[in-house]
Amino acid sequence: MKFLTxxxxxxxxxxxxxxxxxxxxxxxxxKLGSPPWYARQLLAQAEEVGVQSLPVxxxxxxxxxxxxxxQSYIVxxxxxAESLTGLVVSMSLVRELxxxxxxxxxxxxxxxxxxxxxxxMRVTEQIDALWTLSTDPFRYLVTPRVLAVTLMLPLLAxxxxxxxxxxxxxxxxxxxxxxxxxxIENTTIYMELEDFYSGLIKAAFFGMLIGVIGCTEGFNCKGxxxxxxxxxxxxxxxxxxxxxxxxxxxxxxxxx
Amino acid sequence: xxxxVSGKESGExxxxxxxxxxxxxxxRFNGNTVLEDxxxxxxxxxxxxxxxxxxxxxxxxxxxxxGLLRPDAGEILVDGENWLTLAEHEHLERMKRVGMLFQGAAxxxxxxVWENVAFALLRRKVGRKQARERAHEVLEWVGLHDVGxxxxxxxxxxxxxxxxxxxxxxxxxxIVFFDEPTTGxxxxxxxxxxxLIVRLHKGSGTTMLSITHDLKSAEMISDHxxxxxxxxxxxxxxxxxxxxxxxxxxxxxxxxRATGPINCSPWGKKIEEVIDR
Numbered sequence: 001m002k003f004l005t006x007x008x009x010x011x012x013x014x015x016x017x018x019x020x021x022x023x024x025x026x027x028x029x030x031k032l033g034s035p036p037w038y039a040r041q042l043l044a045q046a047e048e049v050g051v052q053s054l055p056v057x058x059x060x061x062x063x064x065x066x067x068x069x070x071q072s073y074i075v076x077x078x079x080x081a082e083s084l085t086g087l088v089v090s091m092s093l094v095r096e097l098x099x100x101x102x103x104x105x106x107x108x109x110x111x112x113x114x115x116x117x118x119x120x121m122r123v124t125e126q127i128d129a130l131w132t133l134s135t136d137p138f139r140y141l142v143t144p145r146v147l148a149v150t151l152m153l154p155l156l157a158x159x160x161x162x163x164x165x166x167x168x169x170x171x172x173x174x175x176x177x178x179x180x181x182x183x184i185e186n187t188t189i190y191m192e193l194e195d196f197y198s199g200l201i202k203a204a205f206f207g208m209l210i211g212v213i214g215c216t217e218g219f220n221c222k223g224x225x226x227x228x229x230x231x232x233x234x235x236x237x238x239x240x241x242x243x244x245x246x247x248x249x250x251x252x253x254x255x256x
Numbered sequence: 257x258x259x260x261v262s263g264k265e266s267g268e269x270x271x272x273x274x275x276x277x278x279x280x281x282x283x284r285f286n287g288n289t290v291l292e293d294x295x296x297x298x299x300x301x302x303x304x305x306x307x308x309x310x311x312x313x314x315x316x317x318x319x320x321x322x323g324l325l326r327p328d329a330g331e332i333l334v335d336g337e338n339w340l341t342l343a344e345h346e347h348l349e350r351m352k353r354v355g356m357l358f359q360g361a362a363x364x365x366x367x368x369v370w371e372n373v374a375f376a377l378l379r380r381k382v383g384r385k386q387a388r389e390r391a392h393e394v395l396e397w398v399g400l401h402d403v404g405x406x407x408x409x410x411x412x413x414x415x416x417x418x419x420x421x422x423x424x425x426x427x428x429x430x431i432v433f434f435d436e437p438t439t440g441x442x443x444x445x446x447x448x449x450x451x452l453i454v455r456l457h458k459g460s461g462t463t464m465l466s467i468t469h470d471l472k473s474a475e476m477i478s479d480h481x482x483x484x485x486x487x488x489x490x491x492x493x494x495x496x497x498x499x500x501x502x503x504x505x506x507x508x509x510x511x512x513r514a515t516g517p518i519n520c521s522p523w524g525k526k527i528e529e530v531i532d533r
Contacts, residue, residue, distance in 0.1 A: 120365075128324050129362040132433075133376045133423075134351035136344070 017216075017238065024216040025208075028146055031139050038144050045148035049110050053156060056105050061093070061160035064101060065167030068092055073176050082176075086183040087190050089168030090161075094191065098161040099153075099199045100247055103206035106153060107239035111214035114145055115235035118218025119228035127219070142219060146211030153207030154200040161199065198254040205250060206243045213239045273336050275300040275431060275463040276321065281330035283316055290316050292487035294330070303457050303464035305474040305495070307509065308484035309518065314467035315359075317484065318433055321465065322356060323347050334431070352376070355429035359436040361420030363408035369419055370395070370404035376427035394422040398452055414445035421452055432456070434466035438473045446473060453477045471498065471510060483509060485518055 072088040118141060121127050130137040165187065172178040217231040217238075274297040281294040290313040298304045308314050319325040321332050323339060332339045339347060363372045371378070373394055374387035382390075392404055398418040408416060417437070424432060437453060438446035450473050457464055457477070468474050474481050478495040483506050493501050498510060508516030 124360060125358045125362040126364055128319070128322075129356070129358055129364070131324060131348075132322055132351060132354060132356035133379065133427075134348050134354075135375075135379050136348055 017234075020216050020220060021212050024142065024146075024212050024219075027138060028143055028212070031136075031143055032147075036136075036139060038140055041140065041144035042147055045144045046152055048113075049106065049148045050152035050155060053106055053109055053152075054159070056109060057102050057156050057160050058163050060101050060105055061098065061164040062167040064097055065089055065093060065164030065169075066171045068097070068164070069168035069171040069176070073172065073178075082178060083182050083186055085172050085176075085178065086165075086168065086187040089172075090165050090187040090191055091195065093164040093168075094161050094199050095195050096199075096247075096251070098164060099157045099203040099206060100243060102153060102156045102160045102203060103210065103243040104240055106149065106156065106207070107210045107214075107243060108236055110149055111210045111235045111239040112232050114149075114211065114214030115218040115221070115232045116228060118142075118215060119221035119231045122219065122221045123224050123228060138219070142215045145215050146208065149211040149214075150204055150207040153210070154203040157199055157203035161196075198251075201254065202247065202250050205246065209242045209246065210239045213242065272300065274298055274333070275302075275335060276465060277331070277333040277336075278317075278321065279331040279333065281317070281320060281332070282328045283313065283320060283325065284328055289487055291320070291327070294484070294487070294489055296482060296489050296492075298463060298465055300463055301461040302480065303466070303478045304480045304482060304492075305466040305468060305478035306482045306484050306489075307467075307469055307471065307474050309509070310469065312484050313487060314469075314484055315435060318356075318435055318465065318467055322354070322433065323351075352380075352427070353430050355424035355427070355432040357417075357420050357424045357432070357434045357437055359439055361408075361416040363411075363416055363419060363423070365408055367408075368404065369406050369408065369411070372408065372419060373404075373422045373426050375423060380427075390426060391422070394426045395419070397425075398422045399448070414441055414448070417441060417445070417449055418452070421449065425456060428460075429462070431463045431465075434464065434468070434477075436468050436470075437466060437477075438468065438470045446470065449473075450476045474498070485509075 068089045069085055072085045073082055076082045076084055076088075118127070121141070127137045127141070130140055169180070169183055169187075172183050173180045214235040217235040218228075221227050221231040223230070276296075276298040278294055278296040281291050282289070283291040294317060296304070296306075306314050306317060316325060320327045320330075321339075323342075327340070330340075334350065337350075339350065342350065363369075364375070367375070370388055370391040373391035374382075377387040377390060378384065388404070395401070395404060398421050400415060400418055400422070403411065403415065403419070408419070411419060421437075434453065437449050441449065453464070453466075454477055456462060464477070466474070466477060475495050475498050480492055481495050481498055482492045483490045483503075485505055490505055491501075491503050493503075493506070498506075501507070501510075505517050508518050
């Protein structure tokens with residue numbers, strides 16, 4: 001009986017949270033249609049999400065590209081197809097790993113920060129204070145954050161793609177002694193613009209997920225410091241899971 | 257004798273509309289009734305303080321008036337207009353006339369002190385230079401010099417409260433709400449805050465609604481005091497009659513007795529059972 005109750009509670013929680021995220025998204029779309037838009041807040045958040053996330057994104061992309069090149073080379077060497085290393089590295093990064101890894105990194109850094117910041121503002125009545133100062137808290141806090149992360153994630157994904165491909169190139173050419181011309185040719189000849197675009201669409205979608213989940217958890221936070229902690233944990237876990245699950249469906253839709 | 261709702265002397269005929277009129281306000285949380293048929297009128301320029309035990313719904317009352325909580329029933333009339341029927345953007349427009357000092361000051365951590373104080377002006381497209389000048393002027397008024405460039409985290413509790421007060425009045429509101437203005441402050445700083453509130457009230461004739469359980473503060477800053485008890489406004493008296501009023505519930509509250517007509521643990525056991533155990 002206890003087991004069934006816990007399953008029921010879990011299902012109810014999932015539906016509750018999904019409902020909250022949907023409401024946030026609907027409210028966001030509605031409020032985007034009319035001023036005020038708080039451009040200064042949007043720029044500040046874009047700087048926070050984009051520029052401040054660069055180091056972690058660059059490091060992750062560089063080493064992922066390097067590992068991919070190493071692993072692909074070892075496998076392709078078994079049937080003398082080492083020249084395909086560049087293609088595998090670039091395709092994997094542009095279509096899949098670039099947006100997903102950037103999404104996961106940003107979910108950990110930015111999603112957590114959104115939830116913690118808005119959660120603290122909620123429990124210390126700063127969100128209520130905004131209302132009493134005739135400022136719509138949703139427009140001022142949530143809209144710029146969700147927009148910033150939705151717009152910046154594709155840019156981060158592009159940078160991650162380039163850095164990852166360069167990491168793979170560096171390992172293939174300087175460590176594994178592959179021909180640089182063949183590596184670059186194989187990378188560019190087989191790659192189509194569609195591969196690049198699909199990665200960008202995915203990145204923008206993951207950005208929206210991170211923004212909506214992080215902001216919803218923080219904005220609706222209850223229960224003091226413990227509540228802020230739980231909201232932050234939920235924001236990161238749910239964002240990461242949503243990215244991985246939605247990645248499958250997006251891939252099936254984009255390439256199906 | 258004072259009328260329970262209007263706070264006016266019996267027989268006094270006033271044709272002026274109350275600035276704030278709370279009618280039949282009810283609010284429940286998870287089946288627990290916190291406010292039940294609350295009625296209270298505050299006339300223009302009047303300062304009314306609602307006192308009551310912790311957990312009786314004083315903060316809920318003020319949040320309902322400000323639109324931060326949606327009541328289950330009742331009306332909030334401000335200058336005759338029901339704020340509960342307003343659309344969100346209309347409500348926000350009305351908030352331009354309102355100031356609110358929160359219990360913990362609720363300063364924005366990411367903004368400098370002067371930006372906090374001038375927040376409402378900056379949102380109204382007042383130039384930054386002009387807004388900064390006004391912020392420093394109001395900070396001077398609350399007795400704070402050279403703190404404009406500090407961050408809220410660098411302020412003491414008393415300073416934060418005064419900055420909160422400066423933010424509350426910077427845009428010259430004509431209705432001001434105070435949520436526990438002196439809670440958590442030492443007696444001297446409490447007196448400073450009380451005197452500033454009195455100065456504001458006398459100087460600008462602002463209509464004020466405060467909630468507190470600090471009786472000294474209530475007596476000092478109010479024209480009228482209302483006792484909120486068991487979810488309802490039980491009694492309204494002139495502030496100078498707080499210590500002389502004979503109402504048993506008010507007496508119990510003023511004397512700070514655990515036993516009496518006020519049930520100290522409304523959702524639990526009778527308090528006698530707890531303290532005599």
